[in-house]
Amino acid sequence: MKVELEGVRPWRHDMAGCLHACIATMVDHAGFDPLEVLGGNWQFYYRPGDIRSEEYYFPCPPNRSLLASLAPHHRIESRWRWPDNAEQGWQQVRDQVIAGHPVAVAVDNFEVPFRPAYQDVHSNHLVIVRGFDDERQTVSVLDAIPPFFSGELPLQTLAAARSSQNRSVHERDMFFAGRPIGNRWLQLLVDGPRRGSDPPGEFLARNLEQFHAAPAPNLYSGRAGIAQFLADMCDRLEAGHNVVDELFVVAGVALAGAAVHADWVAETGRRLNLRGWPELARQIRRLAHHWSALRILASLTRHGQTGGSQVTVARLRNRRAVLLAELDRTLAGIELVSAAR
Amino acid sequence: MTDQLTGLGVPLDLREHFDNRGLTSVSDLAGGSFNVWSNTFPADELPAEGSIVGVGGVLFEFPARGQGGDNIRCAGQLIVVPPGSYDWLYVLAAAERHTEDLLYLHYADGSVDPEWLRVSDFWPQTPDRFGAIEAFRCSTMHYPRHVQHGVDPVIWRHRVPVPRHAELAAIRLPDNPAAHIFAITAVPVAGAAL
Numbered sequence: 001m002k003v004e005l006e007g008v009r010p011w012r013h014d015m016a017g018c019l020h021a022c023i024a025t026m027v028d029h030a031g032f033d034p035l036e037v038l039g040g041n042w043q044f045y046y047r048p049g050d051i052r053s054e055e056y057y058f059p060c061p062p063n064r065s066l067l068a069s070l071a072p073h074h075r076i077e078s079r080w081r082w083p084d085n086a087e088q089g090w091q092q093v094r095d096q097v098i099a100g101h102p103v104a105v106a107v108d109n110f111e112v113p114f115r116p117a118y119q120d121v122h123s124n125h126l127v128i129v130r131g132f133d134d135e136r137q138t139v140s141v142l143d144a145i146p147p148f149f150s151g152e153l154p155l156q157t158l159a160a161a162r163s164s165q166n167r168s169v170h171e172r173d174m175f176f177a178g179r180p181i182g183n184r185w186l187q188l189l190v191d192g193p194r195r196g197s198d199p200p201g202e203f204l205a206r207n208l209e210q211f212h213a214a215p216a217p218n219l220y221s222g223r224a225g226i227a228q229f230l231a232d233m234c235d236r237l238e239a240g241h242n243v244v245d246e247l248f249v250v251a252g253v254a255l256a257g258a259a260v261h262a263d264w265v266a267e268t269g270r271r272l273n274l275r276g277w278p279e280l281a282r283q284i285r286r287l288a289h290h291w292s293a294l295r296i297l298a299s300l301t302r303h304g305q306t307g308g309s310q311v312t313v314a315r316l317r318n319r320r321a322v323l324l325a326e327l328d329r330t331l332a333g334i335e336l337v338s339a340a341r
Numbered sequence: 342m343t344d345q346l347t348g349l350g351v352p353l354d355l356r357e358h359f360d361n362r363g364l365t366s367v368s369d370l371a372g373g374s375f376n377v378w379s380n381t382f383p384a385d386e387l388p389a390e391g392s393i394v395g396v397g398g399v400l401f402e403f404p405a406r407g408q409g410g411d412n413i414r415c416a417g418q419l420i421v422v423p424p425g426s427y428d429w430l431y432v433l434a435a436a437e438r439h440t441e442d443l444l445y446l447h448y449a450d451g452s453v454d455p456e457w458l459r460v461s462d463f464w465p466q467t468p469d470r471f472g473a474i475e476a477f478r479c480s481t482m483h484y485p486r487h488v489q490h491g492v493d494p495v496i497w498r499h500r501v502p503v504p505r506h507a508e509l510a511a512i513r514l515p516d517n518p519a520a521h522i523f524a525i526t527a528v529p530v531a532g533a534a535l
Contacts, residue, residue, distance in 0.1 A: 014467045015438060116482070116489045121378070146466035147492050172378060172485070248377075255438065285470075292440040296519040299377040315416075315516055322442075 004131035008102045012144040015259030018126040019056035021144040022104035031194040037071045039264025040203040043210045046220045051246050053179045056126045075192035086163040089183030102130040104186040108164035114149040122166045122177035200268045208334050230320040238313040247298035255291035276337040290323045350526040352402035358418045362410035371485040376437045381483040396476045396498045399431045401524040412523045417516040426530040430501040433524040435463035442515035449508040460520040465492035473497040
């Protein structure tokens with residue numbers, strides 16, 4: 001049997017990674033606007049210690065699926081599937097493709113020939129499977145993350161990447177190594193209308209409400225959650241603890257979320273000619289750029305140096321202050337735009 | 342993009358500030374670490390160290406490697422500028438993801454103004470977001486253990502305005518390690534003597 005799904009389109013945001021890329025491709029194929037699904041929502045949520053070594057890490061509230069967490073303004077659910085073994089893992093993905101659904105599958109870049117990390121760095125990455133050829137024992141794969149790839153892989157190669165132990169072996173196996181891939185794949189569960197039923201301003205209002213809500217105990221959420229999370233990271237760095245993995249990965253999630261949201265605000269503002277939205281979009285994008293700075297400063301705490309300049313707690317606290325100032329300006333801007341509706 | 346050397350300007354000597362190595366040769370792939378993954382630009386595809394190059398009509402000194410490397414990872418360094426009246430600071434730079442931050446222009450009369458420094462991502466297949474000019478696009482990227490073909494990291498040309506009608510004395514870079522600067526050229530006010 002041979003299947004190649006039609007209409008499986010690549011999507012990539014330059015400030016986001018494989019999570020957004022793969023989900024965008026899947027929701028696009030299911031009839032949604034990917035930018036609206038991924039960019040309509042903008043929140044901050046993180047439970048201390050929840051961090052996982054996955055390029056596609058996204059913190060979700062308990063009992064809430066990845067898609068419900070990432071895109072709460074749309075009625076989309078998802079389920080991570082954990083097959084018992086590689087054979088079952090392929091059968092499940094194959095069945096999904098036969099049913100007409102492109103599938104996001106986790107792979108270890110170390111085993112994927114088109115990834116620059118091939119035979120070099122272990123990293124838990126996500127790609128799309130959109131077809132297969134039983135006779136030739138090949139799989140059709142799409143990866144929008146540079147270097148862009150759209151083509152075939154031997155089934156055996158994909159199986160090795162999906163069942164890799166993803167061990168951290170050397171110093172560059174960082175952040176996204178150290179946890180088995182486990183043949184996992186992501187199933188999209190779609191119900192309801194393909195567009196958000198509320199006007200775009202409602203998305204902003206709900207996002208703002210979440211940012212201003214008081215966090216639950218033992219939880220970083222909203223504006224207060226960002227402030228506390230970063231304060232705790234500074235304190236832990238000062239106490240001599242290792243913060244690099246948690247801060248780098250969580251900052252990456254925040255960076256991507258802000259940047260994709262900024263593009264949705266910009267696109268929506270242009271499309272509907274909404275006053276103040278283009279400027280608000282730029283402000284949100286600036287916030288994403290501040291997350292870039294904080295994320296890289298975090299990464300440099302691993303070695304304790306940024307070139308000739310040491311990463312000090314004072315520098316991290318300064319980045320926190322700059323980011324919070326931009327965040328407050330951004331939230332005030334959202335309130336202003338919302339009030340003008 | 343490079344072009345004929347038609348531009349005016351004062352390339353600044355940044356060597357004493359270089360604290361990161363972002364260019365490597367094929368024979369020394371692990372000798373630099375532009376980003377967290379220790380990727381570097383292929384030096385063989387870029388202008389010679391210390392050469393004067395034109396980018397979009399502006400002259401730059403392509404970095405001659407100093408003791409600490411070939412680029413500045415922004416960490417609040419103070420760069421002294423030959424005293425003069427300038428309109429623009431042109432910058433050869435690249436970032437780890439797009440970033441922007443305030444630098445501070447120090448004038449000879451003691452006044453200080455913030456201006457935005459915006460730097461686009463060096464990462465392959467990633468478009469500029471700030472209206473920059475593509476200065477140099479490579480066809481390969483260096484990893485510590487191999488040369489990766491088919492990925493094309495970029496060094497961008499950005500610019501920062503010098504709005505005050507006053508003599509510029511120095512530039513305080515932002516404390517933003519995502520931004521890397523390879524070269525700066527100060528372009529004088531039109532008609533001003535170099």
